Amino acid sequence: MAIRERVFSMITGVFKMHGAVALDTPVFELRETLMSKYGEDSKLIYDLADQGGELCSLRYDLTVPFARYLAMKNKTAMRRYQIAKVYRRDNPANGRYREFYQCDFDIAGVYEPMEADFEVIKVLTELLDKLDIGMYEIKLNHRKLLDGMLEICGVPSNKFRTVCSSIDKLDKLTLEQVKKELVEEKGVSNETAEKIGSLVETRGPPLQVLTELRKEGSKFIENDWSVVALNELEILFKALEKSNALDRIIFDLSLARGLDYYTGVIYEAVLKDGTQVGSIAAGGRYDNLVGDIVAGKQIPIVGVSLGIDRVFPIMEQQVTERNQVIRTTETEVLVSILGKDLTVAAELVSELWGAGIKAEFKLSTRMQSHTNYALKSGIPWMVLVASLRLGTGR
Amino acid sequence: MAIRERVFSMITGVFKMHGAVALDTPVFELRETLMSKYGEDSKLIYDLADQGGELCSLRYDLTVPFARYLAMKNKTAMRRYQIAKVYRRDNPANGRYREFYQCDFDIAGVYEPMEADFEVIKVLTELLDKLDIGMYEIKLNHRKLLDGMLEICGVPSNKFRTVCSSIDKLDKLTLEQVKKELVEEKGVSNETAEKIGSLVETRGPPLQVLTELRKEGSKFIENDWSVVALNELEILFKALEKSNALDRIIFDLSLARGLDYYTGVIYEAVLKDGTQVGSIAAGGRYDNLVGDIVAGKQIPIVGVSLGIDRVFPIMEQQVTERNQVIRTTETEVLVSILGKDLTVAAELVSELWGAGIKAEFKLSTRMQSHTNYALKSGIPWMVLVASLRLGTGR
Structure with a gap:
């Protein structure tokens, strides 16, 4: 705690x-x-x-x-x-x-x-x-870019969500296993699964990947969903760059996130x-x-x-x-009463509490019991109350 | 919040x-x-x-x-x-x-x-x-004193708990209603109900009530449960007195508390x-x-x-x-960008965040929108960023 x-x-x-x-x-x-x-x-x-x-x-x-x-x-x-x-x-x-x-x-x-x-x-x-x-990295992707990618690969739009949940398993399964699942369980063609497989391996520094996805001949610049996503990501990456935060980000086309409600940028932080x-x-x-x-x-x-x-x-x-x-407590003072008189303790410790000093009290005739407790709890100060026998010369 | x-x-x-x-x-x-x-x-x-x-x-x-x-x-x-x-x-x-x-x-x-x-x-x-x-008061009683009281009044011990839950209703019902419940629902004799009724009205400053319950002829000093309770309460009251807390306490024999698990002192604080x-x-x-x-x-x-x-x-x-x-936020500075360039905002506000200054930023071409927000949120400082047209002489 x-x-x-x-x-x-x-x-x-x-x-x-x-x-x-x-x-x-x-x-x-x-x-x-x-x-x-x-x-x-x-x-x-x-x-x-x-x-x-x-x-x-x-x-x-x-x-x-x-x-x-x-x-x-x-x-x-x-x-x-x-x-x-x-x-x-x-x-x-x-x-x-x-x-x-x-x-x-x-x-x-x-x-x-x-x-x-x-x-x-x-x-x-x-x-x-x-x-x-x-060390950590933040994997980042965009839902509309994923949709664009699936469109480019020939996935029908009613299968976007279910294909995404297969892609989302790439942190647990190998690429081959995911491609197998796509074909055998999700009813995706071999060709489409291969295309998805090659694209989801795209990952790297954000601005570099962005440039790559936008280079001449890229299918992404012909797809409406992707274009919207890439334009948004450009604004985002430039702001993060000015904020000295871009070096923590990895643009990763395999990040899909299972939940249904995401509509734009998605991200996930992992320890490295x-x-x-x-x-x-x-x-x-x-x-x-x-x-x-x-x-x-x-x-x-x-x-x-x-x-x-x-x-x-x-x-x-x-x-x-x-x-x-x-320390699990913040006690500053232990009021140690070498005896059993609760009223003495009550009077003394209440003065400390009243003054805003964090204090505990303890009634015990055994000195050891007081010091053990203070040491165990890491209490820095003790107030020791004992009656002295006068006249013994000791 | x-x-x-x-x-x-x-x-x-x-x-x-x-x-x-x-x-x-x-x-x-x-x-x-x-x-x-x-x-x-x-x-x-x-x-x-x-x-x-x-x-x-x-x-x-x-x-x-x-x-x-x-x-x-x-x-x-x-x-x-x-x-x-x-x-x-x-x-x-x-x-x-x-x-x-x-x-x-x-x-x-x-x-x-x-x-x-x-x-x-x-x-x-x-x-x-x-x-x-x-203003508040802390009503205080002792479970063993309650048990002793019920014994004194002639309640069989197997009825202690159920009689207690009737007494516990005294903050909502009148004494007559409670006595009626005791007789009609709990099967207590009229005489016993009357005795309980007279005792539960005992309340007042702790040491005064304590003295009263212990005075010669009191049934409480002949009952084993009560004697244990009264001795404990004496120690408690003296300690609270030394701690300047006793004046908040009302010793109240009608306090019963519904829960089954209490075995000793019980108390309840009410606003007055x-x-x-x-x-x-x-x-x-x-x-x-x-x-x-x-x-x-x-x-x-x-x-x-x-x-x-x-x-x-x-x-x-x-x-x-x-x-x-x-204020529901602690924002110290609003970085107001009179424009739409997120990178300018990102660079400036990140410097503030990096320096441990609580800051928000806002992009808007309308000056009013910035000042309204700052005023509504109670933000004490603004950094205003706008491009000046040079050479207009104004």
Whole structure:
């Protein structure tokens, strides 16, 4: 908890640096709000029992509750952060918790192109820099570029989502396995699968990949979706370059993200130093989610979600390696009464509390018991109260 | 949220003043852990649907999860605080939320008599003093004194709990109604009900009531339960007196508390200024709860729980009355670009962020739009970026 509080305070500091307001939402939402937002992962949603009244489910992330909040309120713009737990019926054996924290930062509203996207990605780099948990890279792609790529490869538009979820598995499966899945399970032709396979290997420094995708003869400059995406990415990359954040970004055509609601830029941060942590943050633009909840209402949003639980063990290890001592309390003074008179303790320690000094008291006739406690708790000061026998000469 | 964060920081400050460590527990517990802990209120527990795996329920308070934690861990003492939400299927029409915060402070372990009880009550007075939400009093009683009183009145011991829940209704029902319930629903004789009725009206300054209950001829000094309770209360009251906290306490024989698990001192804080808030904090000693969860393990605990949600509206009203302005963000500088060039904004604002200055940026060709935003958000500084046309002489 001591480490967690320190991390949260650091993260909150970054969010406040960017003018975000805190928002809290209930732990459960109406079940219908969560339906059809998470694709194949919907089976992981925790439902509450039907005990009368509305059917509710525990929140699966903080994104849909935020969109639901905006949909219900008379708001058209908001930059908010929320640090809270989310719930998934996942398999703990896979190293996934069923209850874990997400730290979300989102900018909702209509702005100039890439204005909000730039800031969210900048926030992500600041978070990861501040956390100081090792080398990382942010893989970045654009949903419209993915759609354009699939169109170029000959995938019919009604198969975009399902083909995307196959591509999304490239961090776990080999390219050959994914191509096999595309052909055998998703009904894609061999030729199309080969084309997809060759394109998704495109990755590298953003401006370099951008130039490559735009060079003469590239299919991408003839596709409407791609052209929109590449123009947006150019604005984004130039802003990130001016902000000294572009060197953390890898433009990666294999990044697909499983969730259904993304509509623009998407990204995912991964640690690079061979830890088992993998992805620790992800996000993107989702312009239609508010409208999915309240038809006719349109509030574009771009955001990022940091999964902090995987970071705590790394932090704990750092503390150990650096021989740091983390006290779990802040007690400054131990009032040690060598006796059993509670009134003496009450009077003395209340004076300290009244003066704003963090203090504990202890009644014990054994000196050892006092010093052991103070040492164990790392309390720097002791007030020792004992009755002296006068006249013994000692 | 701005008020809430301020309140939580104040409360956490008090808890840390007393050497408490933070503890976090999951939002759901095994259903069997929560069974038979809350008497008649068990029907208010939210269950999770049975989707395979363990049967779970949302936590109803923070007390049972703390006892469950101690029962599972190899710990014999702990002073912990927890500020978290709890869940009850209550009727919102009664002004009760179904999700609300509790702020709990508990001391677990074996100490000198009343050592922990004194400190928990002291913490409660410090919380209420710091919150500064108006006059309050802490009604206090002792479970063993209640048992003694019922024995004196001729109630058979198997009816203690059910008679207590009738007495507990005295804040909502008249004495006559309670006596009627005792006779008609709980099967208590008229004579016994009259005796109870006369004794539960005993209330007043602690040392004065203590003296009265101990005066010659009092039935309480002949009853074993009562004698134990009165001796403990004497130690407690003297310590609170030395700590300048006794004047907030009302010794009240009608305080019974509905929950089953209390075994010693019990207390409840109420606001006195005629608000509809009523009880805002309550607690007591529960020595057997850990043993109820893991048989054979015995860890005495005393604690208090503050229900903070009822406090927020009072605070908000105070802020309004005092004409205070509460900013929801801490932004220091608005970088206003009178134009649409994101790279200019990115470069400038990143310098501010890099220097640890809380900053937002805005792209707009309309000057009004910048100043309106800065004024509305209370941002004290603006950096205005516009291109000047040279040579116009203006």
